Amino acid sequence: MKKIVIIGASGFIGSTMFNYLSQKLSNDCVVKGTYFSNKKANELLYMDITDSKQIEHYLLMEKPYFILMLAGSKDVKKCEMDYSFAYKMNTQPVEFIVDTIKKYDLDTKLIFFSTDYVFDGEDGNYTTKDIPNPITNYGKTKLLAERVLFESNIDFKIIRTGAVMGKNGIFFDWLIRTLNIENNVFVFENVFFSPTPIQLLNEMVRALILNYENSPEKLLHIVGDQRLNRYQFAMMISRLVETKCANLVPENANLEQSLFHKDLSLNQSDFVRERQTKSLDEYLENEVYHD
Template sequence: MRILLTGANGLLGQHILARVAAHPAHEWIATGKGPCRFSCNEPIVYESLDITDREAVRALWNRYRPDAIIHAAAMTHVDACEQQKATCWQINVEGTHHLIEAARATSSFFLLVSTDFIFNGEAGPYTEEDVPEPVNYYGLSKLCAEQLVRASGLPWAIARTVLVYGNIPGREKSNIVHWIVQQLQQGHSIRMVDDQWRTPTWAADLAEGCWQIVSQQACGVFHLAGPDMLTPYAMAQQIAEVWHLPAELIQPVNSLSFQQPARRPPRTGLIIQKAIQQLHYQPHAFTESLHIIHKQLNQT
């Protein structure tokens, strides 16, 4: 199978490639905006691609004619999406539309990576059947992308996830775990929200779930998240414990103490029973994944 991956330079994209690089049975065309930021070895081919450029997308598709796509490229910074709505729409919605148009030429399987932020956070955690109602522009853009995929006429799947974190050995990529470790190691006091709830997702687990969807050609919506419902404050406490860092530097605060351009849903989180049953998805507990990341970082 020939598979196109967008967002290959991102945390999820790099974990997907790390997951499959040792299995040369499939061809991978990894794409990202700008130069390759990982070790581009066979069977992975890297191509720079701006998904907002319709003709560039079409030309690349015609060159490789992939059997499947994992569409992980997106503008994900929630406040930036709120402040730069036109750019957010271009990337998250129009970019998805361009890829769908190209994929129709080969009737390719289309997997879109989406988000818990399509929900309003009033009644989480959520199942795949719960009704979306985004409270910020990022969530709205991803919901619109989902609707395009559903209406595409292609064999499709949507993988929703939550607050992705992780580490690629030797390839530093910022996320909540790295940021908290860095701040505490430098002796900085940090304020962490204690009234918002999420099911944080290890990038390695998400990559495995995405691979199971594509390899099985499993159609429909799947929630791929971690098994633990935590506040960012509770996450920071566990991170401090695993890294043996001073937890007293972590201050619990109300989300209203932050003035942010984009509203955050208070309680999202995703119920993952469907993925467990149909995909045999087995995500790691948050603390378990932290110990693995800690070990990886100590080896680099």
């Protein structure tokens, strides 16, 4: 059986993906994973992604067929304050993985998770053909990691996603909680994005693993199929929360004095468009009522 390792299997996306793939691919693959500070499953092994020796040791021990590289720092504010931190967390670990694969000639395919922040957010509806222009250290260091892969000779694919939504996600949980306890919830209407249900992302990653050899694209946009502002998204969730007591109030973010982007919406890749089985509303309903 092929072995999959998820580097960063203890975060919101990683832990959900670890559980999903372990169940859905149990007849085809063995799924392993790493954690750094929050061990959510007994079988996860510790890894500090800033330590090249730990990465090398782990990959030589596991010899995975697939690596899903989810680990890094999504703390946009902290990255903006410290470029060296952003580089150490988001670019250098990919360099370490590539170096290990090449050094030991491993038969390993790397699936790297990038971000909508590789764009400047001026236009929106970005495709994989659009030229990135990051304006934050987070986006810059994720784009550098993409370039490391394109300049390597290893077998890889890059998944750009953004605003992954689901139970245990920070914004998603905050929204549902505040809808139930506040009188008014203020949400930006001048910040656009492509909300991505965690279940959709998991389904597409599974499909990519099963169809890897028949998928020629090196770069994929795996996102939800709607461009929404935050207020519109909050309205979708509000309609699903039967116990809500709050009113949603639209407001504008100060885009010049914050790290918010005007429009980071991405266009779905054909790979996703051809395989998506439910509407955005259906995915979100599953998350709201998810036990």
